[in-house]
Amino acid sequence: MNDRYFYEQSIYDAIASHIGLKFSNLRFFPKILSLPQNDYELFDLLDIIPSSAPLFKINNDVPRLSSTYSKLLQSQQDSLILQIAKKNFENTNNWLPGDPSSNLPKTPMYTPTCTDIRQSVQNGGLFEFSIDTSMTPSPNKSLEPSLPNFVVYEPFRMFNEIAGGNRFVFKIRFDKMTSPSVRPGAWFSNPLLTQAFTNPDKWLTGPDIVTWNSLFGDNGTLKFTIVNILAVSGMKLEVQSFGNYDNAMLNALKINEVATSIWPFYLNNVKHLSQKIELGSDKSIKITTSVDSPEILLLFMGVESLSKLITGTAIV
Numbered sequence: 639m640n641d642r643y644f645y646e647q648s649i650y651d652a653i654a655s656h657i658g659l660k661f662s663n664l665r666f667f668p669k670i671l672s673l674p675q676n677d678y679e680l681f682d683l684l685d686i687i688p689s690s691a692p693l694f695k696i697n698n699d700v701p702r703l704s705s706t707y708s709k710l711l712q713s714q715q716d717s718l719i720l721q722i723a724k725k726n727f728e729n730t731n732n733w734l735p736g737d738p739s740s741n742l743p744k745t746p747m748y749t750p751t752c753t754d755i756r757q758s759v760q761n762g763g764l765f766e767f768s769i770d771t772s773m774t775p776s777p778n779k780s781l782e783p784s785l786p787n788f789v790v791y792e793p794f795r796m797f798n799e800i801a802g803g804n805r806f807v808f809k810i811r812f813d814k815m816t817s818p819s820v821r822p823g824a825w826f827s828n829p830l831l832t833q834a835f836t837n838p839d840k841w842l843t844g845p846d847i848v849t850w851n852s853l854f855g856d857n858g859t860l861k862f863t864i865v866n867i868l869a870v871s872g873m874k875l876e877v878q879s880f881g882n883y884d885n886a887m888l889n890a891l892k893i894n895e896v897a898t899s900i901w902p903f904y905l906n907n908v909k910h911l912s913q914k915i916e917l918g919s920d921k922s923i924k925i926t927t928s929v930d931s932p933e934i935l936l937l938f939m940g941v942e943s944l945s946k947l948i949t950g951t952a953i954v
Contacts, residue, residue: 644776645769646902649810652767657817657868657940665694665939670905673869673934676742677751678734684748684820688862688941701859704746707826709848713841714834723827732825747823750867755818759871759934762816769808797891797923800881807880813872813931817940820864835948854944863947866940871931875900878924888917891925900927909933 651661665688674680687701688694711727714720726732736744750758834841838850853860877900892915905911910933914926929935 645771645774645808648769648774649767649808649902653765653815653868653937656765656815657866659817659866659940663865663940663942664692665941666692667694667936667938668696670903670908671936672908673752673755673936675752677747678742678745680752680755681734681745681748684864684867685746686864687860688864688939690861694939703822703860703863704825706848706853706859707831710831710834710853713848714830715840715842717833719827719829719833723830726827727825729825732823746825749821749823750818755816755867755869756934758816758818759814759869762812762814762870765810765812765815765870767810770805771807772805797879797881797883797887800883800887801879802881804882805880807876807878809874809876811872811874812870815868815870817866817868819866820939832948835944860944862941863944864939865942865947867936868938868940869934869936871929871934873903873905873927873929873935875903875927876924877901878918878922880920880922882921883917883923884921885917888915888923891915891923900925903937905929908935 647661650664654661654664671683674683683696685702685704686694686696687703687706708727711720711724732747734742734745734747736742834850835854838854841847841850843849852858900913905927908929910930912928912930914924914928916924916926918924
């Protein structure tokens with residue numbers, strides 16, 4: 639564990655362990671996302687191919703499974719498996735139709751749907767985790783690198799500096815947490831993918847034909863795939879810093895409350911967010927951030943190595 643992120647990774651490790659994953663299997667969104675309003679947006683998100691990097695990029699330049707799989711189909715020698723795979727890929731029933739009037743493109747189907755995620759969250763379980771640095775000291779003896787930036791906003795730099803090496807308490811609670819499995823729809827063929835992966839010498843060659851190495855090699859596009867998505871509702875974060883604070887700092891935080899973004903989930907863009915900031919008699923400041931139900935938040939993607947999935951060595 640990198641000492642600089644000791645406390646942050648402790649939180650993520652606890653969440654990953656709770657859903658049967660390792661920290662290395664998590665991919666983080668650039669910001670916390672709300673559950674999309676329709677399946678077009680959700681399936682477009684699920685169609686992204688993750689990389690080995692911890693950040694899950696969601697821009698238009700990232701590779702997509704459906705378009706990469708289409709190229710794969712064109713690179714395979716003729717077989718019964720390929721014929722069936724091509725037929726399923728071309729079957730319009732396996733895609734959400736495009737709607738030019740709403741600017742919605744033809745989109746490959748996935749599970750779960752938005753409805754599935756809502757239902758899964760409704761049936762999800764409680765998750766709680768806390769850190770008290772008086773009982774869990776950082777192994778890093780240099781105070782600053784191991785301490786989180788509780789509040790990300792330049793005018794509040796002093797808040798973090800006052801925190802210094804003092805004790806802090808962090809609590810997190812999700813009323814409901816779930817991690818439904820992510821699977822491509824019937825347009826995708828696992829037998830075809832397995833056949834292509836395990837037979838690199840039987841691929842077609844020629845101009846504009848994708849190669850085994852470009853997909854599955856050391857720097858290949860299709861090294862990882864999404865296996866689940868972590869969704870929560872009823873989020874509550876509480877950070878209490880036992881620095882020597884005063885009313886001036888309290889008022890500064892309250893005046894700029896909308897811009898106050900609390901570690902480690904920076905939630906400024908999330909709807910239904912509320913914050914409470916209190917100065918204690920011991921001169922500590924407690925910041926409580928809540929996102930009440932029914933808002934459903936997407937926190938992470940869970941991914942797995944494609945080679946482990948195909949060879950049966952992955953646990954999902």
